[in-house]
Amino acid sequence: MTPRAIYIHIPFCSHKCYYCDFTAYVINGQPVDEYLEALEREMAHTVAEIPPDRIETIFIGGGTPSILSPDQLERLMNAIQTYFPRRASNQEFTVEANPGTVTPEKLAVMKQGGVNRLSFGAQTFRRDLLARIGRVHTVEEVERSVEAARAAGIDNLSLDLMFGLPDQTVEDMEESLQRGIALAPDHFSVYSLKVEEGTRFHHQLLQGKLPLPSEDDELEMYQLTRKRMKEAGYRQYEVSNFSRPGRESRHNSVYWLNQPYYGLGAGAHGYARGVRHANVRGVREYIRRTREGRPVAESHQVPTHEEMENQFILGLRLADGVSSSLFKKRFGKEPETVFGPVLESLKHRGLLQQKKDAYHLTEQGLLFGNEVFAAFLGEAV
CATH class of the missing domain: 3.80.30.20 (tm_1862 like domain)
Structure with missing residues (x-):
């Protein structure tokens, strides 16, 4: 995109x-x-x-x-x-x-x-x-x-x-x-x-x-x-x-929502066409590098499993949660197929709930958000 x-x-x-x-x-x-x-x-x-x-x-x-x-x-x-x-x-x-x-x-x-x-x-x-x-x-x-x-x-x-x-x-x-x-x-x-x-x-x-x-x-x-x-x-x-x-x-x-954006300036991060990048941080180094091209310090192509993890780690911060239908539209898979054991574990512990089409943090999950987000790291099937 x-x-x-x-x-x-x-x-x-x-x-x-x-x-x-x-x-x-x-x-x-x-x-x-x-x-x-x-x-x-x-x-x-x-x-x-x-x-x-x-x-x-x-x-x-x-x-x-x-x-x-x-x-x-x-x-x-x-x-x-x-x-x-x-x-x-x-x-x-x-x-x-x-x-x-x-x-x-x-x-x-x-x-x-x-x-x-x-x-x-x-x-x-x-x-x-x-x-x-x-x-x-x-x-x-x-x-x-x-x-x-x-x-x-x-x-x-x-x-x-x-x-x-x-x-x-x-x-x-x-x-x-x-x-x-x-x-x-x-x-x-x-x-x-x-x-x-x-x-x-x-x-x-x-x-x-x-x-x-x-x-x-x-x-x-x-x-x-x-x-x-x-x-x-x-x-x-x-x-x-x-x-x-x-x-x-x-x-x-x-x-x-894990959507793409341009990131411009010293130390800025961007995400476009499936690639995340970070610019050089020093002001003078940034100025020098722009004379040669884009001042990117590091970049990586985000693999699909990482994209799916990010969809939950970032999206669960929102009160509207992560939509199952939008997840399937983007990745061609149901969230349960990718994160079944994680989702069940978090629901069992009272940190996550499913309402209609979306997964949301519970009241308890809101207070332990970092623990919930970390549960998805490296867990995409």
Whole structure:
């Protein structure tokens, strides 16, 4: 299948958060304009190799894409239009933004370029905790950024929140949820902290200087999130995501439905024509490699058994689950033929259920999702 979704990575930020292991670099001294020029070259190489169809979703992530200047943002928008000119009439076009980095000028450029959705990284509404995790924005900047986006005519907004942060309490999470919901965004992504190797938090953890909440408190934060979101009219359509009706992240759903997408930029991942690839991570190496062709660091043809495993591992994250009929249409086999023993075992343990045409996580399975997903690895017959 030809991708109808595009992910573009902007690896620059004003400050590296203490939990971040993404491809991201502090912008001072970075060759930003050269990077944007390299992105255009990668776009040219990519569409020559994989000509695009009508594009349905675009997602610009980072890093902090909103750290670019208005002129740089305009250049990026023009490049996207040049190389991916065919767009669906109802296209979803998202840009990640840190509160405090959006201005009326930047918002106007994004709006003119077709951006109709912004994802703000609020993370928490406890002031001292923002500093504790390495965030440089304030609580007030979250509120002002949401107001500015709406004033610019971009009203499809998402907020990111985190739980399980060092020194965070259940009461802190309650306050963050209340203040976030009061801003009335259309969508929330609420994730638990995962301490990744190589991050500042990982070093603190090894030194015994990272006071994380207990597992019981973290579970209570998650359950509190689910309760408050439901009360406020948000549907949990994915393990960590909640939305107003019709405002689900269509771009992220491409990943969960195991569909193809273009991946552009340093460190970006893509999936097209049965091949998954990862680009080189270094900015200067990325720039150099685009002068020779696509800056791919590694790639592999995904075998059918791995495709089938991914269909369940990713698809079970969704509240709608994995459709048996769509699975058979894609792979020519019933799920029971491929994963019979696994499915029966998970159902017997109360982690999985079958409703009509689809398999879903149970309430218990939702809390032990990683265990469920891991059960499918290497199990395709």
